[in-house]
Amino acid sequence: MTSGQPPAQKRPLVIGIDLGTTNSLAAIRAGRGARVLRDQHAQALIPSVCCWLPDGSTIVGAEAKALRLQHPDRTVFSIKRLIGRSGQEVQAEAAQLPYRVEIADRGLPRVRIGDRTFSPEEISALILRQVKATAEQALGQSVQQAVITVPAWFDDAQRHATKDAATLAGLDCLRIVNEPTAAALAYGIDGSKDGTALVYDLGGGTFDVSILRIEAGVFRVLATAGDTHLGGDDFDQLLGERILAALRGRTGAVDASNPYVLQAIRGAAEGLKIRLSEADTASLQLDLGEHGHADVTVTRAEFEAAIAPLVERTIACVQRAVRDAGLQLTGLDDIVLVGGSTRVPLVRRRLHELTGKAPHTGVDPDLAVALGAAIQADVLAGNDRSLLLLDVIPLSLGLLTFGGAVQKLILRNSTIPTSVTEEFSTAVDNQTAVELTVYQGERELAQDNRRLGSFHLRGIPPMPAGLPRIAVTFLVDADGVLRVTAREKRTGVEAAIVIVPSFGLTRDEVRQMMLDSIEHAQADYLAREAIDLRNKATAMVTGTRKAMALAELPPDQTYAVHKAVKALDKLLAANADPAALKAGCEELTRVTATIADDVISSAVAKALRTETGGPAT
Amino acid sequence: MTIAPPPDPFAVFGVEHTLDLDARTLERRYLELSRGCHPDLHRATDTDDCLAVLQRSAEINDAWRVLRDPWERARALLELRSPGVLDREKKLDPAFLAQALELAEEVAFVDATQAPALRERLEHELAADLLAVRDALGAADVGLAARRFHAAKYHRKALLDLDSKT
Numbered sequence: 001m002t003s004g005q006p007p008a009q010k011r012p013l014v015i016g017i018d019l020g021t022t023n024s025l026a027a028i029r030a031g032r033g034a035r036v037l038r039d040q041h042a043q044a045l046i047p048s049v050c051c052w053l054p055d056g057s058t059i060v061g062a063e064a065k066a067l068r069l070q071h072p073d074r075t076v077f078s079i080k081r082l083i084g085r086s087g088q089e090v091q092a093e094a095a096q097l098p099y100r101v102e103i104a105d106r107g108l109p110r111v112r113i114g115d116r117t118f119s120p121e122e123i124s125a126l127i128l129r130q131v132k133a134t135a136e137q138a139l140g141q142s143v144q145q146a147v148i149t150v151p152a153w154f155d156d157a158q159r160h161a162t163k164d165a166a167t168l169a170g171l172d173c174l175r176i177v178n179e180p181t182a183a184a185l186a187y188g189i190d191g192s193k194d195g196t197a198l199v200y201d202l203g204g205g206t207f208d209v210s211i212l213r214i215e216a217g218v219f220r221v222l223a224t225a226g227d228t229h230l231g232g233d234d235f236d237q238l239l240g241e242r243i244l245a246a247l248r249g250r251t252g253a254v255d256a257s258n259p260y261v262l263q264a265i266r267g268a269a270e271g272l273k274i275r276l277s278e279a280d281t282a283s284l285q286l287d288l289g290e291h292g293h294a295d296v297t298v299t300r301a302e303f304e305a306a307i308a309p310l311v312e313r314t315i316a317c318v319q320r321a322v323r324d325a326g327l328q329l330t331g332l333d334d335i336v337l338v339g340g341s342t343r344v345p346l347v348r349r350r351l352h353e354l355t356g357k358a359p360h361t362g363v364d365p366d367l368a369v370a371l372g373a374a375i376q377a378d379v380l381a382g383n384d385r386s387l388l389l390l391d392v393i394p395l396s397l398g399l400l401t402f403g404g405a406v407q408k409l410i411l412r413n414s415t416i417p418t419s420v421t422e423e424f425s426t427a428v429d430n431q432t433a434v435e436l437t438v439y440q441g442e443r444e445l446a447q448d449n450r451r452l453g454s455f456h457l458r459g460i461p462p463m464p465a466g467l468p469r470i471a472v473t474f475l476v477d478a479d480g481v482l483r484v485t486a487r488e489k490r491t492g493v494e495a496a497i498v499i500v501p502s503f504g505l506t507r508d509e510v511r512q513m514m515l516d517s518i519e520h521a522q523a524d525y526l527a528r529e530a531i532d533l534r535n536k537a538t539a540m541v542t543g544t545r546k547a548m549a550l551a552e553l554p555p556d557q558t559y560a561v562h563k564a565v566k567a568l569d570k571l572l573a574a575n576a577d578p579a580a581l582k583a584g585c586e587e588l589t590r591v592t593a594t595i596a597d598d599v600i601s602s603a604v605a606k607a608l609r610t611e612t613g614g615p616a617t
Numbered sequence: 618m619t620i621a622p623p624p625d626p627f628a629v630f631g632v633e634h635t636l637d638l639d640a641r642t643l644e645r646r647y648l649e650l651s652r653g654c655h656p657d658l659h660r661a662t663d664t665d666d667c668l669a670v671l672q673r674s675a676e677i678n679d680a681w682r683v684l685r686d687p688w689e690r691a692r693a694l695l696e697l698r699s700p701g702v703l704d705r706e707k708k709l710d711p712a713f714l715a716q717a718l719e720l721a722e723e724v725a726f727v728d729a730t731q732a733p734a735l736r737e738r739l740e741h742e743l744a745a746d747l748l749a750v751r752d753a754l755g756a757a758d759v760g761l762a763a764r765r766f767h768a769a770k771y772h773r774k775a776l777l778d779l780d781s782k783t
Contacts, residue, residue: 175657218648379657388652390678414682417656419675477671478656 014145014174014381015135016182016373017128019162021080021231022204022340024048024127026135026146027370029378034186034371037138045366046134048127051075052113055531060130068267072098072259074113076123078233081205082109083120083165084158096237098259098266121161125168132171145172147377149369151206152178153226153394155440156452159481174380176479179203180210181221181391182372183338186363188214195333196222198322200351200359201369202314203339205231209318211325211332220390223324223413225317230310232273232341238306239269242296243284249292261291272296276303277343304346311350318354324413335359338368390415393476397452400437404446409474412442419475423489430462434470438482455484461491530578537581540588541569557591564588626680626693636691636751638684647681688773691750691766699759706763717771724778732779739776746772 015026016034023045027036036044043062051064052074059067068075076099082090087103094101100112110117128148135143148171150162159176166173180199188197194215201208208226212219243265247254255261268286275282276298283297322329335351337359342348351359363371378384392413398406399422409420424434434457441449460468469489476482487494544565548558568584576584627634630646652658654673683689695702727735746769753762 216648218651220648376657385658388648388655388658390651390655415678417671417675418678418682419672420679475671475675478674483671 012145012381013139013141013143014147014377015139015143016177016370016375016377017131017146017148017171018179018182018370018373019080019124019128019131019148019150019165020048020203020369021078021206021233022048023366024131025367025370026131026138027367027374028135028139029374029383034374034378036367036370037135039134039137044370046127046130047077048079049075049077050079050123050126052116054114058126060126068098068263069260072263073100075099075263076111076113076118078205079111079120079123079127081229081233082111083124084154084161085109085120096262098262121165121168124162124165128165128169128171132169144170145174145377145381147175147177147373147380148173149177149179149182149373151201151203151226151228152180152208152210152221152224152391153206153228154480155228155395155450156397156480156482157440157450158228159479163479163481175376176481177373177376177389178208178210178221178224178391178394178480179206179369180208180224180338181212181219181389182370182376183336183363183368184210184212184214184219185372185375185387185389186368187334187336187360188219193334196327196331197334197336198318198332198355199336199338200314200318200342200347201226201338202341202347203231204341205229205233207231207314207317209314209321211321211327217386218388218390220415221392222326223321224392224394225321225324226394227313227317230313231339232270232344234310235273235303235307235341235344236266236269238310239272239298239303240265242298242306243268243272243286243294246294246296247286247288247292248294254292258291261288264288264291268294272298273303273344276300277345300345307344307346311346314347315350315354318351329355332357336368337361338365340366391478391480392416393418393480395440396442397474397476397482398439398441398449400439400446405444406439406441406446406449410476414476416476416480417478419473421471421473424457424470424472425466426460426463426468427465429465431465431468432460432462433458434460436472436484438474438484452482455486457486459493460488461493463490533578533581533585534572537568537572537585540585541565541572544588544592560591561588564591624676624680625697626683626690627697629676629680630684632684634694634697636687636694636747636754638690640685643681643684647677647685650677687747688766688769691747691762694754695750695759695763695766698754699763702759702763703766706760707767709764709768713768717768717775720771720775721778724775724782727779727782732782736776736779739772739779742772743769743776 013028015028015037017026018024025036025044025046027034038044046061047065049061049064049068051059051067051071053059053071054074064075065077068077078097081093082101087101087107087109090101090109094109101109102112102117104110104117108119110119111123132143146166148162148166150159154162162176163173180201183201184197184199197212197214199208199210199212206226206228207230208224210224211222213222244254244256264286268284272282272284279300281297281299284294286294286296319329322332332355335355335357337348337351342365348359375384375387376389379387393410393416394412396408396412397410398408401407409422410418424436426434435454436457437454438452439446439449440452443449457470457472460470467490470486471489472484472486474482474484544561548561553561564587568588571580571584630643630650632638632643632646651674654670654677656667656670656674659670683693692703723735746765749765750762750769753759753765
């Protein structure tokens, strides 16, 4: 139990972060529950959107989302759909996106913005940085540690990539928690109610379902199922197709691959979907100027017919999870809805029909995951010992064997941490290295599963073939991430393991990016400063000239001011470097400051305000 | 590639080496052990989880997976009593195998009306198998227990097939 008193020794603050496909947010433990952290406009949800302005600066969140029509190919959203995946896997999806996704080294996707490219980890890190900054402002103190949620169905590579993004954002990720499990914590925090709960989490881009048993403060996941590729974005996509079909060009042809058209349709489709959750029909008049206009009316029945196959996919997952948990649909005590897409009436209706129980809607479905993460963060901070989460690994882990088959080592829905030790030997005399390839998935053949990477065991003592006994331990930690260790049993030599991940970043790449981000931060700052300085100098030149036209000054002073103005103007025209511009501004300030008449200074101040604050007159 | 034997799950839980373990008691023990060692509640001072805590926690989870399932429990007990016994004692009575084959066919062609009765019969058989394994272990006849364990696999398979049909 937590006491209401603040702990005597101040522990480091640990926040919970829901890093979502559409929106992200942070929360912190407060009393027996948790509260979300809001920005100065009282907004908790930070759109997971980044925009790179042509001048090189970056904007994240609501402002970035507002810029998506202005900079359609420089505004990135739904990056969670790309993280921890291969370029090939995301290809079909990337074609629908208004920004450019390229396949780079090792077949990994990178987002192109102008002449630079970014990994999904770097972009997620920008979002996390924004969340961190918002949290720090709300709390009035710095934050270094966080619990970050991921879809339960995320595999090893996607979890790794999320942890790397946290590192790049300057956050210590104490734990990766599965989103439905976090949501269950937000609902069941009072611990007064023991029972079995089904958490149905349909977000922007991912779907998860988890079955939990809650007993005496222990939240134990019995089974989980899901689809990392199914969410509200897909509903928007279907409505977007309707809008695109209705789009009539001014000149006849409509360019469906134009970034502006794609961003505009995406935004309009989302709006239609939201209105269809409330009303039976929704209409839309979309005017895209030279790109044409669309006049669309969609009834809820039409919308539901379009999304029904997607909803049925989620229902199949629910049935599988219940079966894996060894339960019946009728044996569930509570149905919990999480994720903005559960506002769609068809989803609620189908779930109610299936389980015979009305779903709970007590906690805002957009906030539940972050609130739960905050509660788990408090546990990890060492403040609350009454709660314990026992989660599972969503997909089986196995090793490649001869003939391209996979031998399963760790079965799906095993409670984590879990481990298994296997013994290997060598095939030829004096062999000193063995390669093991790890796959994740349920299929029998390696090619149908995800190749996580290979482990090269090195430093095996030279011995006749078959004599070495190398014990390799595969341990899945509490984040659901695989760790491998190996030891040669006869000699006790620890075999070195070199991990070559199939997806995501290598350790060296993460290190390099950390360095780059610091360098870039510096470069970004300098670029910004140069722009600011130029604007200031320009304003001072025009402002002083205007003031001089009004003021009656002694000739020597007039001469000095004119000289300084002219010098600064020359520097501007010559595109001088920031240091020279700064010196010029200082000189002009110095000569005008000696003038007794305050006409000048007030006129300059006024001119400065108009030049930098609002549109110039 | 061989699987190294996991640590004795009965020892991990601190319970007697027997098939007769009460499900509820075991579950309580599991939750209690988890609280005592889970990395969430026993974090090292650095940000990475301490490997020793992780391994202990994994050991408990893995022991629980074995102990909570009566057949996994039986398998572990047999191997502890006489390592390798399940590999040595694989030969089953031809008469039994013929019966098992008939049973598999019955499952393959069962219709919806007969399914519940067949399920009940299979569950009954499995309960009898488990009792027989326990009795054989009690009489220190590990070989007989191992053979009965293998025989029960046919009944478990039949039940699984029946479940996947309906």
